[in-house]
Amino acid sequence: IGIAGDVDPEQMRAFAEKYFGDLPGGDEPLPVRTEEPEQISERRVIIREQTQPILWIGYHRGDMKSSNAPVYDVLADVLTGGRTSRLYEGLVEQEKALGVRAISAFPGSKYDPLFAIAGAPNRGISPDSVEHMIYDELEAIKEDGISQEELQRAKTRARSDLIGQLDSNQGLALQFAQMEELKGDWRSVFRRLGAIEAITVEDVQRVAQNTFRRSNRTVAMIKTTDDEPQPTATAE
Template sequence: MPARSPSSPHLRRAASAGLLALALTAAAPLIQSPPVAGLALPIGAKPAQAAEKGVFFPERFTLSNGMQVVVIPNHRVPVVTHMVWYKVGAADEQRGQSGIAHFLEHLMFKGTDVIAPGEFSRIIAKNGGRDNAFTSYDYTAYYQNVARDRLEMVMRMEADRMANLKLTDAVVYPERDVIIEERRQRIENEPADRIGEQINATLFFHHPYGTPVIGWPQEMATLTREEAEGFYKTWYTPNNAVLVVSGDVTAAELRPLAERYYGAIPARPVPERKRVEEPPITSSRQVVLRDAEVRQPSVRRTWVAPSYRLDPDHQAYALQVLAEIMSGGTTSRLYRSLVVDQKLATSAWLGYGPTAYDMATLSVGASPAAGVEMDKLEAALWAEVDTLLKGGVTEEEVATARKRMLAAAAYARDSLTGPAQTLGAALATGQTIDEVENWPVNIDAVTADQVNAAARAVLSNTNHVTGLLLPLSGKDS
């Protein structure tokens, strides 16, 4: 079975929103391995066309059992990315069963009557492909990158485990030990991940986004085969799944295969996704983590922000432009001020990702340069935020950011896996294909007034959480 590792905290809820194809990594915490590939944006399309409607120009259809199918033709090489997205993640778990979504992701590699435990990935590898899976708060996805002539094989195998997973105590409980050890190695031994977990738990203390995707250790240790089977039977059904195939294939070619393998699986009733809401909070909070393993201290402040789905004031696109202005490369405001001019930081960023089923987050952070005290860096960082709130951004800054973002959208289609990941994550979190395809038009319409209004609406709130990651020696801010 493929090894898995959590994404870095900066990939969890903070990334430059100027790259449309990075919508997946900017959304919610993922437990995955290897890091999501194929999101680089090679030069190929003409940026002048980016403001027109359309990014990936997908084909689509729905099977009779309710399974959505999206095809993104890309005939550059005879290769395809095949992904199945389930509209269920860690935030859909029953209270007290944290980690069950990620646990089931592991168990999906434990076989059926046709494929023995562990054989799924070995078969893919023997045929020259790569496969893996990842779990987020809002979705769980399984993917294979294979040659075009192996597509039918992976569809047959993926459909088999969608309907016929076989779990026994002999395979379930050793795998539970695996995920517990994964947590020890990847979370408890990594200070940056530990403080990220604590920031989330402090920011969302009622909503399930405050519970780590991998689970709390005391609950992971009690997960059972029966609970895993119950989660599988509740959520893993074709009418709760999206099939996305990107690469050297068309919808006309894919449809007979999709109907043969996925269309034969009966639909089942799926529960409504019910999430509790956060109560009104006006107080700021601080989390401080000191650890001997900290080599690079950091500070970050996180606010709750609108997502694409929950955006009553239509701020999501403006906030993406804001992230590009503040953090979109070496000419961005934060980098230029804190790293280049003041020489206080080695990195500085503002990250926002709107791809979430419920609320999103916006974070501002920095890491100090050698010899710089954290309180001095903090003062400079918050001064940049104050400058933004008081003076706003200019029309020139917005226009430059829009151009960069639209160029990135134009280049995004050259990727093989990026389009599949972007569309899959969007459909799993309540967006439509048309909303994704309208992204360039919506970004191109953003004005400086809209960016300033959105920045003030989020950053003026006092309900933020500040996290300080520090070595054992030194003083607090």
């Protein structure tokens, strides 16, 4: 529970004891954490539906306590953080995709998540085309890295986002409570900025090279049922 605003801390502590102090605690959970075996080859799934085609690409990465965690935030910003980002300019502005988004930790960040990229192809563009355009950009980062300007833009946006999130009592309570729950220390809200400020272009290229590998990749997409020719049955 996070409480923010013009309150008396001692009174809030008394209220917490009054309304929650009598709730019985549960049993301590077993100290067991199931870890997924290392992925050794690409995984793919295709669903055929008469609906909007969509593409998801996911790469395994470490959890939020990993030293590389803030680097993934920078990568997500470089790829889809605003109209000057690489995939927005290459896919959305070129009318290849209706939208594209990189998510640094999917579906959450407490345990080992995926670095995910989602894209919705434009009319007449296949998910396969969007998929390979995304790979082209990831390979460019692996080969040539990112510019100092891109890195600085990501750092500036991270600072601005944090200020915006902490600009209200609701935002303060939410951010501090989440960090206390996820990392055991609400002060981690501020340490994240320091970690991002310390990132170099070499860090981004190194993490991209270690992460964006085919063997570490899972791909899922929805295709319309008539987007490619079907085999014709032959009677014998």
